[in-house]
Amino acid sequence: MKYITSTFAALSLSATVAIAQDIDLPKQLNWTAYDTGSAGYNQSVAIGAALQDATGVNLRVLPGKNDVSRTEPLRQGRVQFSATGVGGSFMAQEGVFDFGAKNWGPQPIRVLMANNGGAINLAVGVAGDLGIKEFSDLKGKRVAYIVGAPALNVNTEAYMAYGGLTWDDVERVDFGGFGASWTGLIEGQVDAAFASTNSGKAYEAEAGPRGLFWPPIDPENKEGLAAMNAIAPFFSPNKAVVGATIDGTDGYQGAGYAYPVLTAMESTEADLVYNMTKAMVELFPKYDGNSPGIGGWALDKQNMEWVVPYHEGAIRYFSEVGAWNETAQAHNDTLVARQAALAAAWKATEAANPEDWEAAWAEARRAALIAGGFPVTF
Known part of the structure; x- marks a missing residue:
């Protein structure tokens, strides 16, 4: 028995060494994530340990x-990757909300991988001492709004809708960050806030x-879901089995989407992205x-047909392991x-230098999407 155990350990060590030798990454990697204590941060730390x-x-x-x-350190090149959400990926790509400001604009974001587990929900939690049963009961209550975090605020708005x-x-009660909200x-300054259930x-x-x-969230409430998706089209009903008040129960029927999403810029070196993607996949059993x-x-x-395109380095790895196909490539080409x-529309708007930037960009953005035959969201 001891021999079998020792042999298994030796084989596992050999496999780990083989993987390590086959992954070519710089000895120091930097990426951004959500606040300390969030699911995105905690998972990033676990991946880092592996x-x-x-x-x-x-x-x-x-x-x-x-x-x-x-997203700022990512576009400046101060970090190689960002474990973010729909704000730093989809909304940054779209150039909307805070990313529609004159010093931002649509970003050439690329995806490596995303957490599509379905075990958790991205939801609005409320203080348990309020007796709230439904989202309609939030009327007149204090709801957290995170300055500079359009994804969190749109998601909260979608649940209210x-x-x-x-x-x-x-x-509306403004906070400077997710953790503060x-x-x-907890301390009674607000009654509802948005988070992943496992935060x-x-x-x-x-x-x-x-x-x-x-x-x-009732999956049969078509009217409510339509109102929700009109605000945030990336949401879908989902039954979470992991999270605060949920662990060990039959689950919580809410809604969710991919989170966290590991992103890079289009300009990030393809070999670096290839090896980071390889590490994420092949070290998965370790984290x-x-x-x-x-x-x-x-x-x-x-999900190889998500709302933000994959990086060429990630596509190279997925192709090697048989996880990429012509349908995924065609979808990716459309997103690119x-x-x-959007980038061309932004450049044209900059050249026009309109007095009302917000209105001009909103109009130019929608016109460009319609002209290109792309779905218009926001």
């Missing part, structure tokens, strides 16, 4: 309070004096189970063309 253990690569995770603070509400129906919920802050709220409740909800990074859970149309 990288360090298997390859000796040190992954430095820089927490960012909002979409802009996570499901309940027939808008920001005008609630008391949940500290505010460390959500677990803190569950254990706090107010408790935590996730109002449900799987080391953070709640992390299993969604598995190769068989990847969409980005090109």
Whole structure:
């Protein structure tokens, strides 16, 4: 028995060494993620530990309070990658909300992989001492708004829309970051905030004096879902089994989408992206189970036809392992063309130098998408 165990350990070590020798990454990697305590941050740390253990690569995770603070270091080249959400990926690509400001514009974002586990939801949690049962019950309540984080705010707005509400129906409370909003919920400064169900802050709220409740989403409520998707088309009903108040239960019926999403810029070196993607896939057994909800990074859970294009380096790896096909490539080509149309519209708007930048860009953006035959969102 001891011999078998020792042999298995030796084989596992040999396999790890072989993987490590086959992954060519710089000894120091940097990427941004959500605030400390978030699911994105915790999963990034777990992935970094696996990288360090298997390859000796040190992954430095820089927490960012909002979409802009996570994306700025990426576009400046101060980090190679960002473990972000729909804000730093889809909305940055689209040049909307904070990314529609004159110093931003549509970004050539590329995806490596995403967590599509389905084990968690991205949801609005409410303080458990309020007696709230449905999202419509949020009327008149204090709802967190994160300055510089359009993804979080649009998601919150989408959940309110499901309940027939808008920001005008609630008391908006501004916070400088994700973590601060949940500290505010725990300490009684706000009544509702958005997070992944497995966020460390959500677990803190569950254990706090107010408790935590996730109002449900009914998959049969077509009207509510239509209102939700009109605000955030990337949401779909999902039953979470991992998260605060959820662990060990039959699950929570809410909604979700890919999170976190590992991104790079189009200009990021293809070989670097290839090897990072390879590491994410082949070291998966080493980090799987080391953070709640992390299993969604598995190769068989990847959506190769998402709303943001994949990087050529990632495509090269997926092609090698048989996870890429002509349909995925055609979809990717369409997304790249969409980005090109948005970039051209942005350049033309800059040249025109309109007095009302916000209105001019909104009009130019929609016109460019319609002319290119692309779906118009926002």
